[in-house]
Amino acid sequence: MHTPDKPQGKLAVLLPGMGAVATTFIAGVLLARRGLAAPVGSLTQMGSVRTRDGSHRVCDYVPLQPLDRIEFGGWDIFPESAFEAAEHAKVLSDKHLALVRDELSAIKPMRGAFYPEWVKRLSGTHVKRAPNKADMVEQLRADIREFIASKGADRAVAIWCGSTEVHHVPTAVHQSVAAFEDGLRKSDAAISNSQLYAWACLQEGVPFANGAPNLAVDFPAAQALAREQRVPVAGKDFKTGQTLMKTILAPGLRARSLGLHGWYSTNILGNRDGEVLDDPGAFKAKEASKLGVLDSILEPAENPDLYGDMVHKVRIDYYPPRGDSKEGWDCIDLFGWLGYSMAIKIDFLCRDSILAAPLVLDLALLLDLSKRSGGVGIQDWLSFYFKAPMARPGDASVHNLFLQMRMLKNELRRLMGDRELAATPSPTEQELSEEFEQIAAPAA
Numbered sequence: 117m118h119t120p121d122k123p124q125g126k127l128a129v130l131l132p133g134m135g136a137v138a139t140t141f142i143a144g145v146l147l148a149r150r151g152l153a154a155p156v157g158s159l160t161q162m163g164s165v166r167t168r169d170g171s172h173r174v175c176d177y178v179p180l181q182p183l184d185r186i187e188f189g190g191w192d193i194f195p196e197s198a199f200e201a202a203e204h205a206k207v208l209s210d211k212h213l214a215l216v217r218d219e220l221s222a223i224k225p226m227r228g229a230f231y232p233e234w235v236k237r238l239s240g241t242h243v244k245r246a247p248n249k250a251d252m253v254e255q256l257r258a259d260i261r262e263f264i265a266s267k268g269a270d271r272a273v274a275i276w277c278g279s280t281e282v283h284h285v286p287t288a289v290h291q292s293v294a295a296f297e298d299g300l301r302k303s304d305a306a307i308s309n310s311q312l313y314a315w316a317c318l319q320e321g322v323p324f325a326n327g328a329p330n331l332a333v334d335f336p337a338a339q340a341l342a343r344e345q346r347v348p349v350a351g352k353d354f355k356t357g358q359t360l361m362k363t364i365l366a367p368g369l370r371a372r373s374l375g376l377h378g379w380y381s382t383n384i385l386g387n388r389d390g391e392v393l394d395d396p397g398a399f400k401a402k403e404a405s406k407l408g409v410l411d412s413i414l415e416p417a418e419n420p421d422l423y424g425d426m427v428h429k430v431r432i433d434y435y436p437p438r439g440d441s442k443e444g445w446d447c448i449d450l451f452g453w454l455g456y457s458m459a460i461k462i463d464f465l466c467r468d469s470i471l472a473a474p475l476v477l478d479l480a481l482l483l484d485l486s487k488r489s490g491g492v493g494i495q496d497w498l499s500f501y502f503k504a505p506m507a508r509p510g511d512a513s514v515h516n517l518f519l520q521m522r523m524l525k526n527e528l529r530r531l532m533g534d535r536e537l538a539a540t541p542s543p544t545e546q547e548l549s550e551e552f553e554q555i556a557a558p559a560a
């Protein structure tokens with residue numbers, strides 16, 4: 117990786133899946149760049165990074181694409197414009213939407229690549245037809261090239277904001293580029309919709325981040341192709357409501373050597389994402405992505421007396437009256453001195469897409485920065501944004517939010533040529549943990 121130059125020209129941000137999250141993101145950027153609302157929750161726009169020269173706003177410290185030179189595009193299996201989809205999602209107020217109505221109405225999704233067995237609760241009408249999956253990828257590649265050309269953009273990034281797909285694990289077809297290409301020609305049933313988009317993006321040299329728990333780029337063939345094409349990738353599953361809270365609180369409990377009998381989490385949500393997650397296959401993908409978090413932070417094998425018998429359960433219920441206003445409850449059964457029991461209850465009345473939209477913006481800008489700096493393959497320094505962060509082969513995923521933030525900011529410092537940091541290799545998780553423990557430890 118090398119220090120990036122100032123970005124030139126326009127950046128196309130491509131969104132496979134233009135539902136609640138994607139349209140809340142687009143509308144928010146349109147409002148923010150006209151000074152009509154603040155991009156709260158975005159580290160690149162509102163966060164800071166400290167160096168020896170003091171504190172800098174992230175967007176002043178690293179050369180990010182300016183918000184007013186972004187073009188938005190994407191695909192969906194329904195033909196609604198971004199304005200209609202945003203109205204349907206009911207996340208933003210009529211007042212906010214009216215201010216950017218014309219721009220949102222002009223953003224129309226391209227036809228989606230959709231094999232319905234991957235998202236059982238939706239039957240899309242705005243879909244491509246293709247004799248096989250290889251042809252489907254070629255159509256997506258043509259879409260990418262045409263979109264970039266029609267907008268006069270210099271380059272593109274893609275963030276998967278499509279529905280969660282049925283849980284599955286990589287098969288033989290996912291193991292090498294050749295096997296996957298062969299599988300595409302044979303329309304192998306194990307190749308999912310999100311993988312078609314990811315493959316098309318990688319072939320076109322477009323960085324790809326995955327906001328859902330499915331395996332879009334999380335399999336060996338995609339990572340090999342990313343290395344071949346010299347493209348950065350990141351994933352998976354945006355870290356928003358309950359998991360965000362978990363990865364903030366659990367490090368603190370561990371820092372104070374408090375034990376846990378169990379952690380029960382349940383959610384109600386009523387948006388289209390909730391409807392999709394009502395299917396047991398899609399829920400299984402989400403559950404797997406949510407469950408890994410506590411074990412990684414608490415390390416029960418190393419701390420059996422505190423966490424060895426911990427029970428961790430996660431539930432999601434589709435409850436239409438709530439729309440996008442999710443409510444997440446956590447019941448944390450902990451124990452302290454001499455094993456005495458205590459409990460913490462969290463009731464987070466959150467807004468799903470309001471929490472997710474700034475992550476889409478940051479990922480788009482930081483993946484573009486990474487590409488311009490020579491970043492290739494899995495970008496684990498972007499773990500901060502994900503529930504189930506993809507790690508480089510042989511490394512464990514980092515879930516602790518504070519360690520993730522450290523990794524991200526250190527990478528920015530390294531990119532900007534901080535000589536001291538640039539001279540040291542990437543810190544390992546253990547080094548980061550020790551550093552975190554020093555920060556978290558009470559003063560002697």
Ligand SMILES: NC(=O)c1ccc[n+]([C@@H]2O[C@H](COP(=O)([O-])OP(=O)(O)OC[C@H]3O[C@@H](n4cnc5c(N)ncnc54)[C@H](O)[C@@H]3O)[C@@H](O)[C@H]2O)c1
Pocket residue numbers: 132133134135136137138191192193194205228229230231235238276277278279280281309310327328329353354355356357387388389392467468469471472
């Ligand atoms: N909102 C959050 O807090 C949050 C957090 C983590 C992950 N996510 C994930 O982000 C994704 C988007 O969430 P959302 O609330 O916007 O959901 P949504 O249902 O409003 O939007 C998803 C869109 O994807 C479209 N789609 C499905 N398959 C497609 C395909 N093959 N090609 C093109 N479009 C396709 C759907 O038609 C829909 O419009 C979901 O997978 C969700 O699980 C959301």
